[in-house]
Amino acid sequence: MNAKKTLADLYRLKENKQKFSCITCYDYTTASIIAGTDIDTVMVGDSAAQAILGHRTTLPADMDTMVKLTAAVRRGLPESLVIADMPFLSYQISIAEAIRNAGRFITEAGADIVKIEVSEHDIDTVRAVSRAGIAVMAHIGIRPQSIGLSGRLRAEGTTAIQARGLIDLAQRMVDAGARMLLVEGTAREIAAIITRRSRVPVLSCGSGPDCDGQVLVITDVLGLNEGAKLPKFAKCFGRVGENIREALTEYDKQVKNASFPDDATSYHIPAKELEKLNKELNRKESEQQAL
Ligand SMILES: Nc1nc(=O)c2c([nH]1)NC[C@@H]1CN(c3ccc(C(=O)N[C@@H](CCC(=O)O)C(=O)O)cc3)CN21
Numbered sequence: 001m002n003a004k005k006t007l008a009d010l011y012r013l014k015e016n017k018q019k020f021s022c023i024t025c026y027d028y029t030t031a032s033i034i035a036g037t038d039i040d041t042v043m044v045g046d047s048a049a050q051a052i053l054g055h056r057t058t059l060p061a062d063m064d065t066m067v068k069l070t071a072a073v074r075r076g077l078p079e080s081l082v083i084a085d086m087p088f089l090s091y092q093i094s095i096a097e098a099i100r101n102a103g104r105f106i107t108e109a110g111a112d113i114v115k116i117e118v119s120e121h122d123i124d125t126v127r128a129v130s131r132a133g134i135a136v137m138a139h140i141g142i143r144p145q146s147i148g149l150s151g152r153l154r155a156e157g158t159t160a161i162q163a164r165g166l167i168d169l170a171q172r173m174v175d176a177g178a179r180m181l182l183v184e185g186t187a188r189e190i191a192a193i194i195t196r197r198s199r200v201p202v203l204s205c206g207s208g209p210d211c212d213g214q215v216l217v218i219t220d221v222l223g224l225n226e227g228a229k230l231p232k233f234a235k236c237f238g239r240v241g242e243n244i245r246e247a248l249t250e251y252d253k254q255v256k257n258a259s260f261p262d263d264a265t266s267y268h269i270p271a272k273e274l275e276k277l278n279k280e281l282n283r284k285e286s287e288q289q290a291l
């Protein structure tokens with residue numbers, strides 16, 4: 001079961017070379033289920049734009065939506081470490097907006113950490129948000145919010161030059177105050193180097209087993225997006241989509257063959273009250289017939 005977790009606990013786990021787990025979550029009900037597991041931390045990802053709202057990319061996620069979803073997850077996981085994903089345009093416009101929006105996740109949604117997809121242009125933003133007293137997770141590697149630059153997402157750190165850039169960027173983010181790193185879709189070997197060199201815990205999303213922790217998107221883990229083309233690293237651990245379809249098929253069947261609802265799932269009027277009512281109705285009827 002989920003004991004209260006803090007950022008300090010993740011630092012301790014890294015120190016002891018123990019792995020920690022993270023999963024995305026977007027709603028109260030699912031958060032309440034996660035509360036009954038040993039999963040260490042949850043991330044309210046802007047992948048909600050896809051998983052919850054049905055968009056093709058993460059770009060349409062906005063602050064108001066993300067704050068609402070993060071607050072819902074917090075209510076289901078009152079003791080957990082909650083990471084809020086800063087959506088597209090919530091930190092790119094100005095440092096002032098970045099601080100204000102990061103702060104909303106803390107004050108309005110009860111998040112513990114904000115995640116920002118970063119390049120070398122975001123160093124001052126990470127520094128400023130950190131200086132405001134907010135723990136920042138710097139997200140490097142594949143950055144889905146930058147999909148517009150090339151129109152597709154590709155594995156990162158697969159050339160020596162790219163790898164060197166990522167290793168340097170990770171270091172600069174920590175120097176700027178980032179309290180955690182997230183490395184997405186990056187060559188295992190490079191994620192391993194970043195993790196070995198980093199004093200802050202490194203979360204991997206599709207960057208191999210050598211990082212300090214792992215995160216996956218919950219719909220992928222549960223097998224909720226059957227038939228969708230998923231990234232190579234998105235391992236499916238269950239068939240919840242199938243379970244949902246089975247339950248819904250059975251519900252539909254029972255409604256149509258009138259076996260649901262039955263007497264046991266119905267409300268009742270006490271026999272005495274029903275008798276009184278019937279008398280009343282009968283009297284009204286005979287009065288009308290008499291006319
Ligand atoms: N359902 C879901 N799962 C995720 O892991 C996920 C999201 N949504 N949305 C936000 C980001 C986007 N992610 C993605 C999406 C696609 C690829 C992808 O197409 N990867 C190719 C790379 C091919 C290559 O360069 O070799 C792949 O085939 O894995 C990777 C990460 C990870 N995140």
Ligand SMILES: CC(C)C(=O)C(=O)O
Pocket residue numbers: 024044045046047048058085182184205215216217
């Ligand atoms: C995949 C994780 C890292 C994420 O950013 C998201 O779910 O939006």
Ligand SMILES: [Mg+2]
Pocket residue numbers: 045046047058085144
């Ligand atoms: Mg995201």
